[in-house]
Amino acid sequence: MKYALLLLLLAAARLPGKDSCLECHSQMTGDLQAPASAFQSSVHFQHGFTCADCHGGDPNSDDPDASMSKAHGFAGVPPRTAVPKLCARCHSNPNFMRKYNPSERVDQNAEYATSVHGQHLAKGDAAVATCIDCHGIHDIRAARDPLSPVYPLNLPKTCAHCHADAAHMAPYKIPTNQYADYLKSVHWEELSKRGDLSAPNCATCHGNHGAKPPAVSSVAAVCGTCHVFEEQLFDKSPHQPAFAAMSAGTCVVCHSNHAILKTSDQLLGGKNAVCGECHDPDSAGGKTAAQAAGLIQDLQSRIAAADAILEQARTSGIEVSEAILRQTDARQNLVKARANVHAFAIQAVSQPVQAGLAIAAEDYRAGEAALKEKNIRRMGLATSLAAILVTMAGLWLIIRWLHSART
Amino acid sequence: MLPIQPSPRRKAIAAWFQDRLAWDSVREFIAHKTVPVHSGTIWYAFGGITLFLFVIQVVTGILLLVYYRPTPSEAYESVQFIVTRVAFGWLIRSIHIWSANLLILSAFVHMISVAFLHAYRKPRELVWLSGIVLLALALGFGFSGYLLPWNTISFFATKVGTDMATFIPWMGSTVGRYLRGGDAVGGATLTRFFGFHVAVLPALTSLFLLFHLGLVQKFGISTPPWVEKRSRGAGTRPPQMPFFPDFFLHELMVWYGALALLGILAAVFPWELGQKADAFASAPAGIRPEWYFLAPFYTLKLIPGHVAGMEGEVVGLLGFGLLAFWWAALPFWGARPDGTVRSKLVTGGAVAFLAYLSTFSLLGYLR
Helix, strand or coil: CHHHHHHHHHHHHHHCCCCHHHHHHHHHHHHHHHHHHCCCCCHHCCCCCCCCCHHHHCCCCCHHHHCHHHHCCCCCCCCCHHHHHHHHHHHHCCHHCCCCCCCCCCCCCHHHHHHHHHHHCCCCCCCCCCHHHCCCCCCCCCCCCCCCCCCCCCHHHHHHHHCHHHHHHHHHHHCCCCCHHCCCCCHHHHCCCCCCCCCCCCCHHHHHCCCCCHHHHHHHHHHCCCHHHHHHHHHHHHHHHHHHCCCCCCCHHHHHHCCCCCCCCHCCCCCCCCCCCCCCCCCCHHHHHHHHHHHHHHHHHHHHHHHHHHHHHHHHCCCHHHHHHHHHHHHHHHHHHHHHHHHHHHHHHHHHHHHHHHHHHHHHHHHHHHHHHHHHHHHHHHHHHHHHHHHHHHHHHHHHHHHHHCC | CCCCCCCEEEEEEEHHHHHCHHHHHHHHHHHHHHECCCCHHHHHHHHHHHHHHHHHHHHHHHHHHHCCCCCCHHHHHHHHHHHHHHCCCHHHHHHHHHHHHHHHHHHHHHHHHHHHHHCCCCCCHHHHHHHHHHHHHHHHHHHHHHHHCCEEHHHHHHHHHHHHHHHCCCHHHHHHHHHHCCCCCCHHHHHHHHHHHHHHHHHHHHHHHHHHHHHHHHHHHCCCCHHHHHHHHHCCCCCCEHHHHHHHHHHHHHHHHHHHHHHHHHHHHHCCCCCEECCCCCCCCCCCCCCHHHHHHHHHHHHCCCCCEEEHEEEEEEEHHHHHHHHHHHHHHHCCCCCCHHHHHHHHHHHHHHHHHHHHHHHHHHH
């Protein structure tokens, strides 16, 4: 507390715009110059903070002995274990933070204390991540800055810096394949290839400041923050109590955790079907899975057939936009049927499949009618052209007759 | 074989009409009307083809009017209804659009052939000028009609087109606002484009068409100077063919040919309707105007943002204005006061004009 008050008093007492630390260190080289350069790209520098705000000392003095004297509160490099509290001096102070961003959170340190990182740090383990390991040290940028290590696209790599390092993770006995697995996942594909910054990264499932692996019992709830419908269906399904009794991690049993691949109907039926890992093909569960897979594949193939015939009609110049638009409804039923798989009841899958099949059948008939119409048009054209050619030939004969009559 | 004698009853009917219409004079006029015969006679057909396609435009346009509704909420749906529900509606719409395109092509060919045959010279200067006005009106029909289906392409093409109008020096913003009926393309634009398309432009076209055809009848069809010179040298009258029935039957054959081409295009390549216009959507990639506006469109793309302290678009529009004026004034710089033509100058100018239009249209299409 005394340390913090001293720093605040020193900050208040400094000459406006004067920062002797930055002035001197900017003219140095190597490790002594690097922090000064990095600091100038930080959000703190942009808001007028100085080196002394974290390190103490007197930024008004040009004399290094005076500016970096203990008498002026110079603390040097703060120990790693002191970092969260140092940052929290400002970031946990609502009155202070309100000046910069009224809606800024101020509970990061409290959350951090509940995280695995914070708990280890509290036990004196300085090797765990603190604020500076994720946010940077001198060049701390706003989280929304694309160059920030905690920007959604950069965050997985930031976590991997420690969690993919086997030597670093060895004392904690946790695997180091999460990052490699995540890079194969559909979540990373959405984030990196489609640029959807709301796609899940490490912090979405584990939390950011309060990072912790989700408990087995809360996996479905974590996935359900995005996959709401699937979670609701799962909670009412026969798998919910069964998985709970086995302490199985619900969603991850079928979908894995970090290497969550894009789902396909092959998960239900086929060689790589996940249902087959627990259910024999002849068991009730195995039969339900096979039936659901069959229904979904049937709808998918009917939609594809309708698409193909409608495209054929469209490229022939027949107006089929209404049927093409209606195909969207058929596709929505396919999506619904696939989501309803999480109810693990054939009725839930069958209902949207039947609705989708009806639409696809209607659209297929529209495509057939359009192709029939195309043939009628071609016949009409051929007949008209024949009549025109006969008339033209008649006109030519009359012209010839006129010429011969004159000569 | 004895000639067939008309019955007394038929004679009486003919006499009744003769007393009231005096059609003997018309018959006399037609019987003595001739058309020059030479190696370029085929080019005379394009005036007739353009007229034939105009009649098709009027007929199919009236049929489309039966179902079309010119409001942003109904225009697209009404066209969709025409092409999907109305018997032969797809054919009528497709013929209307294809014949519009062929009409503009045919009018271009007619104009260029008139230049090469030097048919613009005294006393036909006003025939040429009224023809230029008719071509401009045809382009106006194309521009205004393009928006009427209210689909994505037409919406954004009209946006680009009316944006260009705002670069006209001194009065650009007024012209732009007048065309759009506001600051942006919207319901007001559709309503007034519809008004232009079905009322204003047809009325003006009818007037100029009557004027144009009246002058053609008055002065007859022009004989190229080299044919006249050759005949003078030989001491004979330039060879002619009777307008009726010879030229008329030839023309009829060509019209049937145009009808066959129109039928093939309309039936095999019906014009797509596309997606309904959405004012809040972003413009589709690669948007470009109809083929007959491609040359100026591509030229504007090549002009730098600023030229000699003026905006590139302003420079472009001034350039097009000067080019159009130069071309319209052809009878005055292409012929001498004594009526002889500056053949090399006109042919060179026409070739350069044609080369510019075709090259830049092609480049604009491939871009």
